Amino acid sequence: SFRGNALITGADTDTVKVTGHRSIRSLDQNGADNANRVAPFEIAGDANDVTIRNNQERVSGGNVRLTADMEIVVPKGAVIEAHGRYGDFDITDVNGNVEIISDNAGVRLQNLGGDARLDLRRSDVIRASGVKGALDVKGTGSDIDLSGIQGAVTINGTYSGVIQFRALEKPMRYKGPQTELSFEKLPGQVRFALGDFTGSGIVGPTTLSTRSKDIQLSDFTNSLEISLQRGDIELRPMRVPMSRIDVTTRSGDIELAIPQNAKFDLNASTARGDVTNDYGSPLRTENENRGAAIKGSTGAGPALNIRTERGQVVVRKASSDDKPMSSQDTQTQVPVPAGGLKKIEQ
Known part of the structure; x- marks a missing residue:
């Protein structure tokens, strides 16, 4: 379960590029070093399937907190499946389907060529524009702003904002x-x-x-x-x-x-x-x-x-x-x- 913000952009490329910043908060240096060791950042896969993991679930105890903000560039035809615990997702210029499942996330989608499915237990904002496929939203949150959606839109949940x-x-x-x-x-x-x-x-x-x-x-x-x-x-x-x-x-x-x-x-x-x-x-x-x-x-x-x-x-x-x-x-x-x-x- 990912904790942190992710900016995902589609590009004319045949590679996946990940850059970002990782932060570990601990009461002492030993706790931070141990968290960094037991929860390494990992990228694995082949030409058809790539998995990016932060392994944050391996860090236990309330005295250590690990977050990671990432910028990910993927081929435009990529299919995105993201699971998060806390943090925002910004996804732009991706032609494949997008699925986001998170406990707490703001989501911004722009220029998507496929369907998008969002299952968010909490969200402060959901914004989508230029989506060619269907959009399915489920969960609890505040604001929703949708424009230029070419497919069917389904929203089920409790949203208290605008x-x-x-x-x-x-x-x-x-x-x-x-x-x-x-x-x-x-x-x-x-x-x-x-x-x-x-x-x-x-x-x-x-x-x-x-x-x-x-x-x-x-x-x-x-x-x-x-x-x-x-x-x-x-x-x-x-x-x-x-x-x-x-x-x-x-x-x-x-x-x-x-x-x-x-x-x-x-x-x-x-x-x-x-x-x-x-x-x-x-x-x-x-x-x-x-x-x-x-x-x-x-x-x-x-x-x-x-x-x-x-x-x-x-x-x-x-x-x-x-x-x-x-x-x-x-x-x-x-x-x-x-x-x-x-x-x-x-």
């Missing part, structure tokens, strides 16, 4: 203890944190289930389904023809801006609160016990079902002033495939 997505070309599935999100494509961007969720340019079908957030969505296409426990919801579809919308919140206000010339069948209601019909005819307002509803149809169009248990509902026509909502700014083993490791430099 989550940002941009330019995702395939389906995305996010599942956490408080928020679940799925959509088919993202030419635009999505950002969510502890109390807010903002998105634009989402291609659905889109489903979002969360406990407590204020939600703002604009310029989305295909069907939309939102289930919210507490928070306000603002929707600006911006395009015609519209698609089906099913939105509910137990406590919060809802505002819907309907594009000009859209065809739809609307049922927007509040169980306890007021409604405002700024759209006008042919929509009508009805009182319902302690609440009210806005209902009506403009022709053969999709159902728009909007409901809050406690809060206000506003329905209006979209205007030229409505713009897309923008997000706020947010033992190491390396088996290398056949194709050319002729020597190893250290």
Whole structure:
């Protein structure tokens, strides 16, 4: 299990080159010398498979701590498999698949030609851009920032920081203890944190289930389904023809801006609160016990079902002033495939 930071870069080479710095902390010189002896740095393998080991697991006892920061240059076609205990991984310009398993690591991936799989018990940041394959993330952490991912994205875990997505070309599935999100494509961007969720340019079908957030969505296409426990919801579809919308919140206000010339069948209601019909005819307002509803149809169009248990509902026509909502700014083993490791430099 590797402890330390690793910078791994793909290059037009047929060799693996490792450079870096090793640090041993001990109460005395004898303890440091013994740790260096029992846990030697090792590189082993052949033209098809290279393993880099720090053997840090051989150092026992809390009085000695061994870390190593490494810079590793590999052939661009390399497949990377890294196991770590503590430390960051930065991987760039590698065309093979990447797998990282760590107890605690920040991960930054850039310009990858294959799939990437991350299993991190803890992480302060996960950042990936320019990944041609699929991306699978599992674990617990803080921030996630993904952009330019060409394959499917799957995220399972607990992440408490800022989550940002941009330019995702395939389906995305996010599942956490408080928020679940799925959509088919993202030419635009999505950002969510502890109390807010903002998105634009989402291609659905889109489903979002969360406990407590204020939600703002604009310029989305295909069907939309939102289930919210507490928070306000603002929707600006911006395009015609519209698609089906099913939105509910137990406590919060809802505002819907309907594009000009859209065809739809609307049922927007509040169980306890007021409604405002700024759209006008042919929509009508009805009182319902302690609440009210806005209902009506403009022709053969999709159902728009909007409901809050406690809060206000506003329905209006979209205007030229409505713009897309923008997000706020947010033992190491390396088996290398056949194709050319002729020597190893250290």
